[in-house]
Amino acid sequence: MLSYRHAFHAGNHADVLKHLIQVQIIDYLGQKAKPFWYIDTHAGAGAYSLTEGYATKTAEYVEGVARLWQRDDAPAAVKRYLEVVAAINTDADGALRYYPGSPWFAAQTMAGSEKLRLFELHPSDHQLLQDCFADAGRRVRVERANGFEAIKSLLPPPPRRALTLIDPPYEDKADYQHVVKAMKEALKRFATGTYAIWYPLLQRAEIKEMVKDLKGLPCHSWLDATLTVRTPSKDGFGMHGSGMFIINPPWTLYATLQETLPWLSKALAVDDGAWHSLEYREN
Numbered sequence: 001m002l003s004y005r006h007a008f009h010a011g012n013h014a015d016v017l018k019h020l021i022q023v024q025i026i027d028y029l030g031q032k033a034k035p036f037w038y039i040d041t042h043a044g045a046g047a048y049s050l051t052e053g054y055a056t057k058t059a060e061y062v063e064g065v066a067r068l069w070q071r072d073d074a075p076a077a078v079k080r081y082l083e084v085v086a087a088i089n090t091d092a093d094g095a096l097r098y099y100p101g102s103p104w105f106a107a108q109t110m111a112g113s114e115k116l117r118l119f120e121l122h123p124s125d126h127q128l129l130q131d132c133f134a135d136a137g138r139r140v141r142v143e144r145a146n147g148f149e150a151i152k153s154l155l156p157p158p159p160r161r162a163l164t165l166i167d168p169p170y171e172d173k174a175d176y177q178h179v180v181k182a183m184k185e186a187l188k189r190f191a192t193g194t195y196a197i198w199y200p201l202l203q204r205a206e207i208k209e210m211v212k213d214l215k216g217l218p219c220h221s222w223l224d225a226t227l228t229v230r231t232p233s234k235d236g237f238g239m240h241g242s243g244m245f246i247i248n249p250p251w252t253l254y255a256t257l258q259e260t261l262p263w264l265s266k267a268l269a270v271d272d273g274a275w276h277s278l279e280y281r282e283n
Contacts, residue, residue, distance in 0.1 A: 006044040006125070006169075007054035011061030011099035013268045014242035016068065017227045018167065018198045019105050020081040020260070021244050021253070025163050025194060026109045027080070028250035035114055036161035038106040039154055041147025041182075042168050043118040045125040046132030047088060048099045061099060063229070067267055069096050074267075077260045084108050102165055103129065107140065116140045117154055119147035148182045156190035167198040176210040183217055183247065191219070194248045201241035203232055214245050221282045223249040225257050227265055231273025240273070254280045 009015065029036045048054075050061050065085060068078060084105055088098045100108065103118050110116070116139065120126040126144040133140040143150060151164060166182065168175045179197055186195065197214065199207060215222060228241030246253065261276040268274070 006101065007048050008058050009060050010048035010055050010101070011050060011066070012064040013060075013227065013229045014064075014198070014200065014239070015061075015099070016064050016081070016264070016268065017225070017242055017244060018196075019084075019100075019102065020077055020264075021225065021246070021257075022102060022105055022163075022165065022196060023081050023084055023109055024077055024253055024256055025196060025246070025250055026106060028252060029161065029163060029194070030109070030111060030114075032161075034161055035111075035159045036163065037154075037157040037159060038103075038110060038114065038116045039151060039157070039162055039164040040102055040106070040116070040118045041151055041164070041166045043103045043120045043125075043129055043142075043147075044101045045120075045128035046101050047104050048101060049097065050099055051097050055099070061096075063270060064268065065099060066096055071267065075260045075263050077256050078264065102167065103140075104132065106163075106165075107133070107136070112139070114139070115157075117157075118142045119145045119150045121146055148178050151182065152185060152189070155186055155193065157193075160190075160192070162190070163194045163196060165196045165198070170200055173204070173206055176206040180210055180213045180217075183214065187217060187219060187247070192248065194246065194250070197245040197247075199243050199245065200239045201226060201228060201243060202239055203236045211243070211245060214247070215281070217247065219247045219283060221249065221280070222247050223253060223257075224277070224279045225261065226277045227261065227268070228273065228275045229265070229268045230270035241275075249280075254278065 088100045223246040226243040232240045265276040
């Protein structure tokens, strides 16, 4: 489906959780001298304006990153996340005008020699993504393709180290099974890679089934983190939170999120239904 535009949701609570964890994983991988790749199956436009265009129609960032922007009591992981957001907001007045997408977070936090492989199927967002990285040279490759299928040709990557982010819109309910299928195939090709799967918290049975299936995959370890910001609606509509399922996570990530998620759930709470969960298993 090509109707989804992430610009409507840029900087919301789900982006905060996703990108905070993404930065933690990349920082961990970057501690070793060995190179690694960043692969993004649904990369979006690369960066988003919060003062014009789609983001102003829903202003979801107001209950997301904007709530954290001026906080001086944040845990270390939140501060690190905000450092990257600040790097795209360079005006002297310190105002929050832009929000980076996942590829921008990756490019900003990875060393200059690391490679990025970005896939985006939507024609408009694909063009914006190309424009965003027009000066990046051979380090960044942008392709208009279905990321679920495209990653097959990249695994295993030459350095045998990579973070793969899988972040589909889930507008098509089949995406939940597409995620599981893609992960089964990916682990056959590259069992030691780190995979980060974002998913929405909606009142849909497909989500619970997907997470259950992911937990049953043959991998060394997994981590499942969720952040709920509001009570689920009585009519069953709307996203009340989101989750990140990490396969082969850094060993430091669980402790980091133990410290961070309680603070984050309070900071982004819309009502008394705000909560968080964190689960880790080694197989």
